[in-house]
Amino acid sequence: MSSLPLIAPSILSADFARFGEEVRAIDEAGADWVHVDVMDGHFVPNITFGPRLVECIRPWTKKLLDVHLMIAPADPYLEAFAKAGSDIITVHAEAGPHLDRSLQVIRSLGKKAGVSLNPSTPESVIEYVLDKIDLVLVMSVNPGFGGQAFLPSQVEKVRRIAAMIQGRPIALEVDGGVTPETAPLLVQAGATALVAGSAVFKGGEYAKNIAAIRDACLL
Numbered sequence: 001m002s003s004l005p006l007i008a009p010s011i012l013s014a015d016f017a018r019f020g021e022e023v024r025a026i027d028e029a030g031a032d033w034v035h036v037d038v039m040d041g042h043f044v045p046n047i048t049f050g051p052r053l054v055e056c057i058r059p060w061t062k063k064l065l066d067v068h069l070m071i072a073p074a075d076p077y078l079e080a081f082a083k084a085g086s087d088i089i090t091v092h093a094e095a096g097p098h099l100d101r102s103l104q105v106i107r108s109l110g111k112k113a114g115v116s117l118n119p120s121t122p123e124s125v126i127e128y129v130l131d132k133i134d135l136v137l138v139m140s141v142n143p144g145f146g147g148q149a150f151l152p153s154q155v156e157k158v159r160r161i162a163a164m165i166q167g168r169p170i171a172l173e174v175d176g177g178v179t180p181e182t183a184p185l186l187v188q189a190g191a192t193a194l195v196a197g198s199a200v201f202k203g204g205e206y207a208k209n210i211a212a213i214r215d216a217c218l219l
């Protein structure tokens with residue numbers, strides 16, 4: 001029997017000309033968090049937006065802003081993302097060079113600290129930072145673009161991380177290719193939060209799409 005995951009729609013799939021209204025719409029459609037994909041064209045092969053966007057969408061929702069930094073280095077920008085109104089700031093373990101330091105800085109800024117793992121990165125990278133994280137973000141696609149095919153290999157990684165963090169107040173979030181078909185596998189493996197971009201924004205029926213992912217996890 002699975003439990004209900006938190007749903008974090010990714011605004012990477014929103015209409016970039018109408019971010020404020022899109023954030024309000026997913027909030028009203030039942031999003032638990034708002035997932036903000038920051039890309040630098042260097043760590044990942046795509047460019048999105050920076051702290052100014054976080055600042056601009058902040059007044060449009062009271063839900064947690066779950067900011068996923070796909071940038072390297074991340075450290076020079078952590079303070080700006082914190083000041084802009086992020087609630088969770090997640091850095092990639094691969095972005096380096098000092099993951100432990102980055103996580104300490106995020107917490108010192110009063111924010112929840114997350115670490116994200118690319119599909120090829122083993123879960124062992126979080127072993128020595130478990131006391132410094134509030135969230136682990138498992139990438140179930142190679143980061144950079146929405147709408148990619150889900151990598152089934154990551155279900156086992158979710159299961160292993162769930163065992164590693166058991167008993168600790170750490171959210172286990174999965175990002176990439178989440179749909180009503182893949183969501184139950186992830187929740188059964190121990191995921192507690194799911195990011196979904198294309199599956200939420202497709203067809204413009206945000207409430208229906210969010211409910212479809214949640215409901216699939218109850219079956």
Ligand code: DX5
Pocket residue numbers: 010012013035037068141142143144145146147148175176177178195196197198199
């Ligand atoms: C990928 C991003 C994801 C992406 C997910 O680099 O981190 O958050 O928006 O999009 P879908 O749900 O379409 O795979």
Ligand code: ZN
Pocket residue numbers: 010035036037068175195
């Ligand atoms: Zn993301």
